[in-house]
Amino acid sequence: LSATPEIPKEDGRPKWDNKFQYILSCIGFAVGLGNVWRFPYLCQIHGGGAFLIPYFIALLFEGIPLLHLELALGQCLRKGSIGAWNTISPYLGGVGVGSWMVSVLVSLYYNTVLTWVMWYFINSFQEPLPWSVCPLNENRTGFNEECYESTAVNYFWYRKTLNITPDIAESGTIQWWLILCLATCWAVVYLCTIRGIETTGKAIYVTAIFPYLVLTIFLIQGLTLPGATDGLIYLFTPNLNTLKNPRVWLDAATQIFFSLSLAFGGLIAFASYNPTKNDCEKDAVTVAIVNSMTSLYASIPVFSVLGFKATTAYWDCLDRNIISIINEFDLPEESIMRQNYTSWISFLNSSYPEKIAGLKLKSCDLQEFLDQSVSGTGLAFIVFTQAIILMPGSQAWAILFFIMLFSLGLSSMFGNIEGVFTPLLELRIIPKSAPKELLSGIICLISFLVALCFTLGSGSYWIDIFDRYAGSVPLLVIAFFEVIGVMYIYKIKRFSKDVEWMTGRKLNLYWQITWRFISPLLLLIVFMAFVTLQMQKPPSYTAWNPKYEGFPMKEEKVYPPWVQAICVLLAAFPCVCVPLVALFHLVKQKRRSKDPSFVPPEVFSCQGANS
Amino acid sequence: MLRALLLTLSVVTIAHAELCKPDAQNAFKVRISIKTALGDNAYAWDANEEYLFKAMVAFAMRRYSSNNTTQISNVLLCNVTDRVSFWFVVTDSSKNVTTVPGSEVEAAIRMNRNRINSAFLLSDKTLQFLKITSTLSPPVEPSTPVWLIVFGVVLCLIVAGIVFLIVSGIQKRKKKNKESTERENLEEKVEVTLENGIPCEALDLKAGHINGVFGADDERFTSL
Numbered sequence: 001l002s003a004t005p006e007i008p009k010e011d012g013r014p015k016w017d018n019k020f021q022y023i024l025s026c027i028g029f030a031v032g033l034g035n036v037w038r039f040p041y042l043c044q045i046h047g048g049g050a051f052l053i054p055y056f057i058a059l060l061f062e063g064i065p066l067l068h069l070e071l072a073l074g075q076c077l078r079k080g081s082i083g084a085w086n087t088i089s090p091y092l093g094g095v096g097v098g099s100w101m102v103s104v105l106v107s108l109y110y111n112t113v114l115t116w117v118m119w120y121f122i123n124s125f126q127e128p129l130p131w132s133v134c135p136l137n138e139n140r141t142g143f144n145e146e147c148y149e150s151t152a153v154n155y156f157w158y159r160k161t162l163n164i165t166p167d168i169a170e171s172g173t174i175q176w177w178l179i180l181c182l183a184t185c186w187a188v189v190y191l192c193t194i195r196g197i198e199t200t201g202k203a204i205y206v207t208a209i210f211p212y213l214v215l216t217i218f219l220i221q222g223l224t225l226p227g228a229t230d231g232l233i234y235l236f237t238p239n240l241n242t243l244k245n246p247r248v249w250l251d252a253a254t255q256i257f258f259s260l261s262l263a264f265g266g267l268i269a270f271a272s273y274n275p276t277k278n279d280c281e282k283d284a285v286t287v288a289i290v291n292s293m294t295s296l297y298a299s300i301p302v303f304s305v306l307g308f309k310a311t312t313a314y315w316d317c318l319d320r321n322i323i324s325i326i327n328e329f330d331l332p333e334e335s336i337m338r339q340n341y342t343s344w345i346s347f348l349n350s351s352y353p354e355k356i357a358g359l360k361l362k363s364c365d366l367q368e369f370l371d372q373s374v375s376g377t378g379l380a381f382i383v384f385t386q387a388i389i390l391m392p393g394s395q396a397w398a399i400l401f402f403i404m405l406f407s408l409g410l411s412s413m414f415g416n417i418e419g420v421f422t423p424l425l426e427l428r429i430i431p432k433s434a435p436k437e438l439l440s441g442i443i444c445l446i447s448f449l450v451a452l453c454f455t456l457g458s459g460s461y462w463i464d465i466f467d468r469y470a471g472s473v474p475l476l477v478i479a480f481f482e483v484i485g486v487m488y489i490y491k492i493k494r495f496s497k498d499v500e501w502m503t504g505r506k507l508n509l510y511w512q513i514t515w516r517f518i519s520p521l522l523l524l525i526v527f528m529a530f531v532t533l534q535m536q537k538p539p540s541y542t543a544w545n546p547k548y549e550g551f552p553m554k555e556e557k558v559y560p561p562w563v564q565a566i567c568v569l570l571a572a573f574p575c576v577c578v579p580l581v582a583l584f585h586l587v588k589q590k591r592r593s594k595d596p597s598f599v600p601p602e603v604f605s606c607q608g609a610n611s
Numbered sequence: 612m613l614r615a616l617l618l619t620l621s622v623v624t625i626a627h628a629e630l631c632k633p634d635a636q637n638a639f640k641v642r643i644s645i646k647t648a649l650g651d652n653a654y655a656w657d658a659n660e661e662y663l664f665k666a667m668v669a670f671a672m673r674r675y676s677s678n679n680t681t682q683i684s685n686v687l688l689c690n691v692t693d694r695v696s697f698w699f700v701v702t703d704s705s706k707n708v709t710t711v712p713g714s715e716v717e718a719a720i721r722m723n724r725n726r727i728n729s730a731f732l733l734s735d736k737t738l739q740f741l742k743i744t745s746t747l748s749p750p751v752e753p754s755t756p757v758w759l760i761v762f763g764v765v766l767c768l769i770v771a772g773i774v775f776l777i778v779s780g781i782q783k784r785k786k787k788n789k790e791s792t793e794r795e796n797l798e799e800k801v802e803v804t805l806e807n808g809i810p811c812e813a814l815d816l817k818a819g820h821i822n823g824v825f826g827a828d829d830e831r832f833t834s835l
Contacts (some may be wrong), residue, residue: 122761187769194776331694333646437780
């Protein structure tokens, strides 16, 4: 026999080129759009610097332990989410199916958000920026009415981009420009995930590192803008009284949980491509800390820019008042400046009160402008775009900003797609001889076709629903069953032995305590609080209705019953998989146990499979 | 003589004062914001500038009505404030001391707004004729929307990338298949030629080997 050198046992599973690629992929998955547009908002409304206290407590007792659990699980079992949970116990297979389903639902709507980012990106190459001016009306005597009553930025977002309908029941037409951008986005995702981690591993170098570069550039630029310091002081001034409100703690816990992208199955998939002898403990701590640091780092340029915007709005308000006064009293130009505005106003109010009252001056308060807090798409597409118009060289800033958002979202999409792709690959949906490119192509094509319904006029309302119901409650349930499953069904003793074998050192007491007691308890409390809060009032949404009396304020509407049913389905479907699969296996087991030739499967062990 | 002159002058002044006053019929208010428009390069508003303004209005009236009757003296300015703002009327020298109808003045100013603005280095916003609206210029629109061009470039790049990756994947698979079939053939050959640890080629199947255990010495055995 030929004497070949002894090669390590290879199971043909793809692997990371190096450790850095793996860490970067996990970080890219965790760091997403929420770090930029949700964390700063939460900091702002929950007492600034004081919010960091519940945030770091949640990180310590919920984020890091759950992250370590998932990475250790994937690394040990070397399978995607469905396969991994089936291996632990067939009764827990539903957990894998549930997280697979959530990954599918989230991928669908997440890429549509990236579609909007891409649309803004390709529109940023114009001079002037299309969201800076209102278009004219038909007879060219004035501006378009809808645009004039709200702002040019609002008009571009709600009319030119979304072409939004006033009600979720009205579907409107398909927006062809959004279809083009959606196709491009799915083409980009296909290009990067075409061969699984072989290709995402290369793409992640760009998509994970580039946002940090842009954030740094925005940081430097933001700090030089006037009013930036006001914004930063406002953001970080701690108001410890807010900690008495339980809502703050709930928001901190949910933010940490969703920010780390736990329970999607994507982290398990990433870790499954690792060699088994890898320090998953250090990896988990690294990824979690980098994610939180990124949130903090991103909030600095965001708030510098918001402070700049508030200051500019305040100055505009003052200037408008000054012009009215000067015109009314025929005073020479530049006699009233912003600095002596208050003294002039008090002087004029005492001498000519009726005239001043007749001018209907708006009261300008910087604090009021700073208090206008927005999160989510409103922050990126309305507030930030408005601030970018005011900066010199707006095209460059707009292009940089939207490429950064796109990279942030794309690296999170890699994790989502991996969470869908790896289990399907292992389930042998397509024959083994067929190339991997085919499976990823099928996934991207089907997702594109289904996501077409988000390009309708009512699309953004549906995305809000998916975000609120499919991407929140099921994750909490799945994570809870994950921890319980590993700790009490797989048994903590076995698991700690496996982790010891992988990391090479004994499991710290911290992990034991958090895994067994604190994290499941926290998850349960968060889940109950979350559901209670949702049930308190009927689910409603705000609609953009030009015919509403209070326009440009958004109209508050309640979801019609059929939409509420869909919301419940979205939230319940992945959760219901867990008991359903367990039941299915129970029935199968009862039938099998009557068969005398049946041999119970071997008990799985991490070391056993790989020694 | 002097008295007659004084009388005419006073009549004219009174007439002027009657014709040009705030909110008079056919009078327009003008508001000028030089410092806002020009900043440090702002000029001062003095009698010379007023003269230029009267000249521009007369010019506008001449161009509009295409007759050369309007003189600079026909344009009356009054109530100049520090703002700078003032009222003006255009008198009609052909008829008795009356003012040109406001609609004509408005049309004339609208037609020549651009020229009037440039004479003072100002814009529609900084040289305001209250009550006269300006037509807004339509935004410049290129024949193909810019975003379509950018979109086309981005899509082409992505499709090129996908095609490249798929083709390279197919090529790699073909090469791997070729290599694996070659290796299989090689292994088969090696297997077939191994028999009992002795390569078959070494065995001479026709000649055979003489086994030294049997019959090394022919004489020991009885002959048949």
